[in-house]
Amino acid sequence: MKILHTADWHIGKKLHKHSLHPDFDLFIDWLCQCIAENKVEVLLVSGDVFDLANPSSEARQQYFKALMKLKRLDCKIILTGGNHDSPAMLNAPQEVLRELDIHIIGGLPDEISECIIPIKNKENQTELLVAALPYLRDADLRTASQGNSYEDRLDALRKGIKQTFLDAAEFCETEYPGSPTIAMGHLFAAGAETSESERDIQIGNQAAFNALQFGKYFNYIALGHIHKPQRVNAQTPTFYSGSPIPLSFSERSNKNRILLLDTETGWEPQNIEIPVFRKLLKITGTLEILQQKLLELQARDGLASLIEIELKEANFDSNKIYELDQLVDNFKVEGYEIVKHRATFENKISGSGELYEQKQQLEDLQPLDVFQKLVDKQEEDEDTRKELLSAFNEILEEVHQSKRV
Template structure:
């Protein structure tokens, strides 16, 4: 059996005012082509299908359209909810999507059969047992008691997560050997959407505090044949293990991921165990670049980075055209790559090492990039430069700070010495993350309503014209 492991699509994301819809659509087209050319039996999406719990209508349409097209290829789909996803939204379409070869696991369930099941290939006689674990919310698996310290809560939560994995894994082991009269077993594929200790994160990853647990030890995972993880956007092995992996996001979700090669994982199973894993690199659908510079070398550094990025993109086009697998999927893959919207425009983040605040900086940058194939989305001083400014001279604009940085700056003013103060800090962190998520959901709802209103107005206008 051959499966694709992917995660963290974040459909519906807006990036400094820019829609990622064209990139996401090209990725989904590319993924369907890969499922055909690589003879894939199933695709596992390990969480964060959407960027918010109330994604815009076009993102939902993209999701359902992908499922319908994938169903026609006889490739199955397993969708796990992440911390960005709405349990209610994913649950509402669960039953109907089962008719389209899609299993959606939106939350931890008391019904074990919803999380542990045998996946039968629609193309071959191959089978695998899926131990499907979505993003775990503390209320789903543990009860808190008054008087518990932060350390006690952390230990009890880690133990509850470990036990949840173990209970499901034992059920999976039973299914793995059931009906296998020849003594063989079915491979067990587990999932997860969380941070493991030692994982390399990026700016776009929102910290998950499952209660008070910041990271889960990889040693506590059960002995599954493959563990497909989501939440971390950089592709990586966990504890250098071939069988425990983050697939990473399919597109760069922050500028510090600009030079990260995005990929999917193709895992192959034979004779009841993992036989091979390989990374399949994605084409870059929208180039991003960071320019770290000084005022004195601003023009030279911007030009150098842009020229380097253009060479990189040309080399990538050549490698796609010459790829051995291009014969089967070259037509659509090459077309979508060459016609990507904004190919001529590289999105730039310019970070300047300077403690000075120059009012004419935007004008200077505008003149520099005037003849270059770029669009500047962000201009800011480096964090180090801002910190080195004397407090009485600091002129930091909100545009240079993330919401997280504003919150962290305020928290830094408080003493956190005693256990009681540490508990208060934990509660405030949890409250902040809740409010941030609610605000994001509210903004997304406004965006959806605005798009719906524009679509309705356009439809009404066309009707009147007729």
């Protein structure tokens, strides 16, 4: 049986206000071709289907169109929710999609058995099990009796993740003894490399889960949440497929891929590299260097390459800032678009230059970034700082949850 592992689609994502809608359409068209060529029977999508908990109508339409394209290939689809997704929104069409052999697990259900999906062969025999575990939220894992200190919360989160995977393994072993099993998960594994586009998870990523605690039961663990493709140190093959398209300029050098499993040959996946649909370019240097590099760009077809520009000068000069703005405003090369520019000066001074830099970067800050800067300015001990960050993350999670309702 052939199984394909992907994750972190982030439908509806905008990169510096530039929609990645066409990028995802091209990926889905390519994915359908790949599934057909490799005769894939099961498609796993390990969380973060959408970029926002309350996606736009355009993003929802793109999602359903993608599912229908994939369904025409007679491929079973199993999709789980991530930390960006609303469990309620994903689960809403759950019953209808199940009739089309599309299984959605938006959030952790009351019974672990609801996460276990048997995959049957042509003889209607169970050939494989998939433990489709979604992103595990604080509310899924903690109880009131587990304490309220910072360390208690971290410990409860780690134990909760471990227990959920153990419960899934125990159910599979009891109800389907001897059946090979794949687990899906959406979490931050200790040691994984992250990028700037990945929202902090479970108290600022400090509750990183040790993947060795997954145990030996599962034959393969298909993870989502980390956008850079990578293997995780565990007792069984455990991989992040990564996102199919770059979601930030820090991901521009990632080799985006999907992972293909063939159970007849083993549980080590084959990497299938995804074509580059759009280039992300970051250009840095003095004003003269920026001008030269922009002049060297040649017109190109296809999706426009997006450019991020950073002016770097030794001393503050307001004329340089004006010239940078003019350079960006007058830039016109077919197949390229400047989506962000900023100026930094080695010898900073307080005043307009500093304000200019802050203005350029404010839109890129996440709520936790702003709060972290505020906490850093306070004269508090380390334990108090941790408690403040923990409390803020709880409030932030409540806000996200309220938006999902």
